[in-house]
Each structure stands twice: as structure tokens, then as C-alpha cells.
Amino acid sequence: xxxxxxxxxxxxxxxxIQSLVFxxxxxxxxxxVMIYPLFIMLLPFETSVLLLLVLAFVMGLGIDSISDTYGLxxxxxxxxxxxxxxxxxxxxxxxGYDSIKEASFFEMGQRWFISVFGTLxxxxxxWFFLFEMFNMSELGLVxxxxxxxxxxxxxxxxxxxxxxxxxxxxx
Amino acid sequence: MHNLIAFxxxxxxxxxxxxxxxxxxxTYFKSLSFxxxxxxxxxxxxxxxxxxxxxxxxxxxxxxxxxxxxxxxxIRLRRKISSSFIRLNNKIVKIDDSLYQQHYEYIPGEIxxxxxxxxxxxxxxxxxxxxxxxxxxxxxxxxxxxxxxxxVSAHYSVVKSVLTEGINxxxxxxxxxxxxxxxxxxxxxxxxxxxxISNDMKIKKGAKIVTRGGSGIFPRGLLVGRIEKLKxxxxxxxxxxxxxxxxxxxxxxxxxxxxxxxxxxxxxxxKKIPEDKVE
Numbered sequence: 001x002x003x004x005x006x007x008x009x010x011x012x013x014x015x016x017i018q019s020l021v022f023x024x025x026x027x028x029x030x031x032x033v034m035i036y037p038l039f040i041m042l043l044p045f046e047t048s049v050l051l052l053l054v055l056a057f058v059m060g061l062g063i064d065s066i067s068d069t070y071g072l073x074x075x076x077x078x079x080x081x082x083x084x085x086x087x088x089x090x091x092x093x094x095x096g097y098d099s100i101k102e103a104s105f106f107e108m109g110q111r112w113f114i115s116v117f118g119t120l121x122x123x124x125x126x127w128f129f130l131f132e133m134f135n136m137s138e139l140g141l142v143x144x145x146x147x148x149x150x151x152x153x154x155x156x157x158x159x160x161x162x163x164x165x166x167x168x169x170x171x
Numbered sequence: 172m173h174n175l176i177a178f179x180x181x182x183x184x185x186x187x188x189x190x191x192x193x194x195x196x197x198t199y200f201k202s203l204s205f206x207x208x209x210x211x212x213x214x215x216x217x218x219x220x221x222x223x224x225x226x227x228x229x230x231x232x233x234x235x236x237x238x239x240x241x242x243x244x245x246i247r248l249r250r251k252i253s254s255s256f257i258r259l260n261n262k263i264v265k266i267d268d269s270l271y272q273q274h275y276e277y278i279p280g281e282i283x284x285x286x287x288x289x290x291x292x293x294x295x296x297x298x299x300x301x302x303x304x305x306x307x308x309x310x311x312x313x314x315x316x317x318x319x320x321x322x323v324s325a326h327y328s329v330v331k332s333v334l335t336e337g338i339n340x341x342x343x344x345x346x347x348x349x350x351x352x353x354x355x356x357x358x359x360x361x362x363x364x365x366x367x368i369s370n371d372m373k374i375k376k377g378a379k380i381v382t383r384g385g386s387g388i389f390p391r392g393l394l395v396g397r398i399e400k401l402k403x404x405x406x407x408x409x410x411x412x413x414x415x416x417x418x419x420x421x422x423x424x425x426x427x428x429x430x431x432x433x434x435x436x437x438x439x440x441x442k443k444i445p446e447d448k449v450e
Contacts, residue, residue, distance in 0.1 A: 020225050026288050026360070026421055049184045057191050065211050065218045067286060068293035068329060070202035071195035078195060082188045131199065132290040133357065141358065 007043070014039045015059060019066035030145040031152055036063060036073075037080045037124045038157045041117055042104060042165070045097045049085055056081035076128040080120050091116045105161045118154060125150050203291060203337065213284055213295040214327040222295060226283040230424065237424050244313045275390045277427040278302055280310075285332075287360035287420050292334040294318065298428065299326045309388040309429040315418035316340065316382060316393050317426050333395075334360055334420060341383040342395050344412075347372050350383050351412070353395065360420055363396065365412040370403055372410070380414055387434045 014036045022033045040056055060074025067073075088097070091112060101107045103116070129142045129149075179186070198211055213222060249255060280302075284295040298304055300323050310317040310330050318332035319340075331338065334355050342365060343350040351367040365380070378398045384391030400413040431437075 016221070020221070023286060023288075030288075030358070032288050050187065053184070053187055053191060057195075060195065061211055065215050066213060066221060066284075068213045068284075068295070069199070069289065069291075070211055071197075071199035074195035075192060075199065078188060078191050082184075131196070138357070 003044070010039060010042070011055070011059060015062040015066070019063045023063075023067040027152075029148060030141065031148050032145065033149065033153050033156060034073075034125065034128070035153055035157050035160065037077065037121055038117075038160065040077065040081050040084060041120060042102055044099065045088075045101070045103065046099050049082070052081040052084060053078060072128060072131060075131060076124050079127050080124045083120060083123055087116055087119050091119075102165070104165050105158055106165070117157065118150075121150055121154055121157075122146070125153070203335075212322055212329060213293070214299070214322060214324040214329055219295075219327055222284045223297075226297075230281070230283075233422055233424060236422065240313055241425060274431070274433055276430040276432060278304065278430060280304075280426050280428055282330075282424055282426060283327075285420065285423065287334055290357045291336055292332045292360075292420075293321065294330040294332050294423075296320075296328045296330055296426065296428075297326070299324050299328050301325055303430060304328050304428055307388065308431075310426050311389065311393050311429065312418055312423055312426045314394065315416055316389060316395055317418065317420075317423065319388060320428065332420065333363065333416070340389070340395070341385045342380050343383040344368070344372075344374055344398070345379040345381050347374050347378065349374060350385075360416075362399065362413055362415055365414065366409075368410045368412055370408050370410050374398065374401060374410060374412065376401060387431045387437045389429055390431075 018034065018036045022035060025033060027033070036059060039059065040052060043052065043055070056077040057074060060071075060077040063069070063073045064071055088103075093112065103113075105113045108116075125146045126142075129145045133142050213219070278298060280296045280298040282294050283297050286292050294310075294317065296304075296310070304320055304323050306320055306323055308320045310320065316333060318330040318335070318338065320328050321331035322329040333340065333353060336355070336357065338353060338355060340353040341350065342353045344365075349368045349372040351365040353363055354366050355363045368374070376398055380395040380398065382389040382391060382393040382395060394417050396414040396416045398412060398414045402411040402413075403409075404411045
């Protein structure tokens with residue numbers, strides 16, 4: 001029960017922070033910060049893909065409707081939700097996933113988080129900017145935007161976890 | 172039959188993914204030409220509640236700057252009214268009012284949500300159908316044009332801004348009279364370009380660009396920007412004109428919506444042009 005309430009609050013916070021803060025930021029040189037894939041990442045390991053897809057769809061529509069992107073965020077987040085089990089399987093630790101743990105920076109180790117979340121974020125951003133431009137002659141701009149935005153989004157996601165996601169107690 | 176059910180069971184996740192993906196992408200690709208509904212849009216009930224909440228905080232951030240702008244506009248207009256003039260000769264002057272008929276009316280509004288980092292940027296206005304806003308009306312501010320109304324609800328509307336692909340506003344370079352279509356390439360929110368200006372036209376840097384007023388969306392002569400760079404396009408007899416917008420779309424707040432009172436007349440007349448002769 002506690003888990004569900006935490007996830008609902010997290011869901012709302014991610015939608016609001018993304019659409020009211022980060023979608024309004026103008027940093028320049030094509031940087032656009034997107035942190036909401038972190039929500040899909042942090043859902044418990046045993047979450048079914050069906051639920052992941054539905055949550056991604058609702059969250060995407062929420063962000064889209066507030067920032068007038070008409071389905072672009074939804075499309076990219078759906079891809080993240082669909083790819084999550086695949087990427088998790090590729091980078092699975094030898095002893096498998098511990099269902100008590102969360103897929104966060106602290107609980108799963110830095111190396112695992114960087115490779116898994118980095119891949120998901122790269123897929124998300126690339127898909128987002130490709131469909132935003134939807135023009136092969138603008139491929140350079142797509143790559144520029146992706147390569148500049150992914151590191152910043154990634155750093156912010158780690159920063160958010162440092163502040164808001166509880167660290168595991170030292171035993 | 173059994174096989175079919177087994178197939179569906181096996182691929183249901185992939186099919187759900189594809190189905191939702193089709194929904195999202197079709198909404199996205201249709202949105203530029205015609206919004207499907209007000210549901211996935213900033214004028215849906217929930218989004219508006221959130222945006223109004225945000226706006227009640229952020230609208231004070233630029234208050235000083237906005238007030239200064241409105242005051243400057245007021246002074247400019249006040250200089251033009253009759254009480255600011257003295258009569259130089261005492262002969263009786265007769266003013267025949269029926270010489271002029273109102274052509275455009277302006278509806279004031281406020282932008283409550285905007286962005287300028289995306290490929291296609293839409294602004295949300297706090298006026299809608301109840302204030303007489305319709306799809307296709309022009310929007311401008313004191314400093315320059317803003318865009319065209321894209322989607323309307325009872326109390327709110329969405330503007331397709333000049334920072335959008337395929338906005339195609341009719342513009343004219345004031346000093347030379349050359350006209351073309353305004354384009355935005357999605358890179359810099361303070362610069363746009365004009366297409367279709369043939370290179371035998373004499374154009375100077377710094378020349379004013381204003382609206383042409385051909386399609387009846389904007390009145391003639393609204394400021395758009397100033398030319399910054401001129402480059403011939405290779406292989407075509409055209410100029411590549413880059414200009415700087417006179418409005419800073421990152422700060423914009425107070426706008427006016429153009430209501431063309433004679434639009435219906437113009438449209439009816441233009442409908443009589445035979446179809447095959449239209450380019």
C-alpha cells in the first residue's frame with residue numbers, strides 16, 4: 001500500500017516538474033532536459049510490461065497535454081517502457097534481480113545504473129528528437145540535440161535521486 | 172482458431188505497444204495541420220487548472236518589464252489622439268467620418284503558457300470562444316507578430332506561434348516591396364527566415380520586415396523583424412534572408428488577437444476565382 005502511494009506521488013511530481021519546470025527552461029544550443037524516464041526506471045523490478053506501458057502512456061499524455069507536444073513525449077516514453085525489460089535482461093547481474101531492491105543509483109550500483117539508464121535515456125532522447133524534426137536533412141541537429149541533452153538529463157536524474165530517493169541504510 | 176488465440180496471447184504486449192504508439196504518433200502528426208480534439212492539449216480542463224496555478228505565480232516575474240512596454244505603447248497612441256494637437260489655422264475643418272469603416276478589431280489577451288525550445292512551439296492564451304476567438308485569427312503583440320490561433324475552447328485558446336514548422340505568414344520587406352513567406356528552421360528562437368524572394372530585388376541589411384496583410388489574418392504593416400543576413404541560394408535565383416524577430420518570445424505576455432470584420436467578404440470574393448488558375 002505504501003509503495004503504491006509513493007509511486008502515485010512520484011508520478012504526479014514527475015509530470016508537474018517536467019512540464020512546468022524543465023519544459024520551460026531555455027538553456028540554448030538545443031539542450032532540452034527530460035527527466036521523466038526516471039519514473040519508469042524506478043518502478044519495482046516485478047512490474048509487468050503491461051502496467052509499464054499503461055503508466056507510460058498516461059504519464060506521456062499528461063506531459064503532452066500540459067506542454068502542447070501532442071503525443072511526442074507519449075511516444076518516446078512508451079518506447080522506454082517497452083525497452084526496459086529488454087535492457088534489464090541484457091545487463092542482468094549474475095545472481096538475478098533482488099525484488100526488494102529498487103532500480104536506483106544507490107541500490108543497484110553505479111556501473112549498472114549508468115549502463116542501463118544511460119541506454120534507456122539515449123533511446124528515449126534519440127526517438128524524441130528524431131520524431132520532433134522528422135527530416136533526414138536535419139540529422140546533424142538531431143544528433144547535436146541528443147548528445148548535448150542526454151548527459152545533462154542523466155546528471156539531473158542522479159541529482160534528483162541524491163535528494164529525493166532514500167538511500168539504503170548501512171548495515 | 173486455437174493457434175490464432177495463442178498468437179494473440181504471445182504478442183499482446185507488443186500489440187498493445189504498437190497500438191498505443193500509433194495513437195500517440197498519429198495525434199502528433201495530425202496536430203500540426205489540424206488538432207484532433209482539445210483532449211491532448213493545454214486547453215483541456217486539467218491542464219488549464221495546472222497552468223492557471225503556475226501562471227498566477229510566474230506572471231509577476233516580468234511585471235515591471237511588461238508594464239513599461241504597455242506604457243510605451245500607450246504614449247505612442249496618446250500622441251496620435253486629437254487632444255494632443257493644437258490647431259494651426261482657425262478655418263473650419265469638416266471631418267467626414269463615413270470615409271472610414273472599421274476593418275480590424277483587437278481582442279486583448281494574456282499568454283499563460285509558452286515555450287521556445289521545441290521544434291513546434293505553441294502558446295496558450297486565456298481568451299477563447301466566449302471572447303469571440305476563432306481558429307485562424309492572427310495574434311500579435313506590441314513588438315511583433317506572435318502567431319495564428321490553432322485550437323479554441325470556451326475560455327482558452329492555443330496559438331500556433333511563428334516558432335513553428337510551416338507557419339507561412341505573408342511578409343513584405345518594407346523598403347523594397349519584395350514579399351515572401353516567413354519560415355522557422357527550429358534552431359534559434361530569435362531568428363527566422365523568408366523564402367521566395369528573387370535575387371534581382373535590392374535588399375539591404377537592417378531593413379524592416381512587416382506583415383503583408385494579403386490573407387486577411389493580419390492587418391498590413393505589423394512589425395515582424397529586421398533583416399540580419401543575406402545570402403544567395405546556390406542554384407536558384409533566390410535570396411536566403413535571415414532576420415531577427417523584433418519580439419522576444421521568451422518573455423512575451425500581453426498580446427492582441429486580430430478580428431478581421433471584412434474577412435467573410437474577402438473570402439467570398441476569392442472563392443469566385445476559378446479553381447484551375449490558383450497556383
